[in-house]
Amino acid sequence: MSSTSSTEEALVDNLRTHQSADFSRLYAAYAPALYGVLLRLVKDPARAEDLLQDAFIKIWLNRQHYDPAQGRLFTWLLTITRNVALDELRTKKKQLKASGYGYHQSDSVVLPTLIEGPLKGSLVSSLAPIYRAVVELMYYKGLTSQEAATHLKLPLGTVKTRARTALQQLKAQFRQDIQHYQVGTTSRSIQVCIPK
Known part of the structure; x- marks a missing residue:
């Protein structure tokens, strides 16, 4: 051993x-x-x-x-x-x-508003004020539809309808912008390919 x-x-x-x-x-x-x-x-x-x-x-x-x-x-x-x-x-x-x-939101995170940041003059500004107010409360301030209804002193169903309508309008506007961009890009690429 x-x-x-x-x-x-x-x-x-x-x-x-x-x-x-x-x-x-x-x-x-x-x-x-x-x-x-x-x-x-x-x-x-x-x-x-x-x-x-x-x-x-x-x-x-x-x-x-x-x-x-x-x-x-x-x-x-x-x-x-x-x-x-x-x-x-x-x-x-x-x-x-x-x-x-997970999404961890700290107190230092500032959510964008409709009057500042990249949203200024964007698609959201094309909405009617009644729809813009609902979008701002629900999507930028993080309120639930019930909280937004309480804040705006509106029935819950009205707030949900306005939110849905606003999203549909934004979607349609966004599609138009994409099509406009695609047409512009296509025409520019054709111009580049044409020999002088």
């Missing part, structure tokens, strides 16, 4: 009997190697240190489950540490994916 395996056996036996001093020796012996593994996986030194602490807590809590017949102590420690890192990476990936789907 080598001195390394006898040292490991002594550490494991002492750990099973709750010898925290031997746990400190275990940490001193294996922490640098395990930290290196964590750093390669998470690529953030501060996060790797935190995960190393998490891994050793997990090791301490599961010390009774280590079976020398299943493999070396370092292999068991490495497996726990690697699993802690992979759990972290999976959680981070899920959070990033979820944040891509």
Whole structure:
């Protein structure tokens, strides 16, 4: 039996009997190697240190489950540490994916109004004032149709009808603008192709 395996056996036996001093020796012996593994996986030194602490807590809590017949102590420690890192990476990936789907509106976000920004003189300004007011409340200020009806002191059905009519008018106007743009682009491209 080598001195390394006898040292490991002594550490494991002492750990099973709750010898925290031997746990400190275990940490001193294996922490640098395990930290290196964590750093390669998470690529953030501060996060790797935190995960190393998490891994050793997990090791301490599961010390009774280590079976020398299943493999070396370092292999068991490495497996726990690697699993802690992979759990972290999976959680981070899920959070990033979820944040891509969610819309988080902060207080600093300013919604455009009809009198400023890119909407000035745009399609919305071509609407009659009764329709423009509904569009402004529902689409730029984020009110529900019920809230807009309360604000305008109109029946809910009237507000919904005006919103639908406004959207239909905007859609028709937008189609006309697209057709105008397409015709203009086509005629320009033909002019470019004509040799002089």
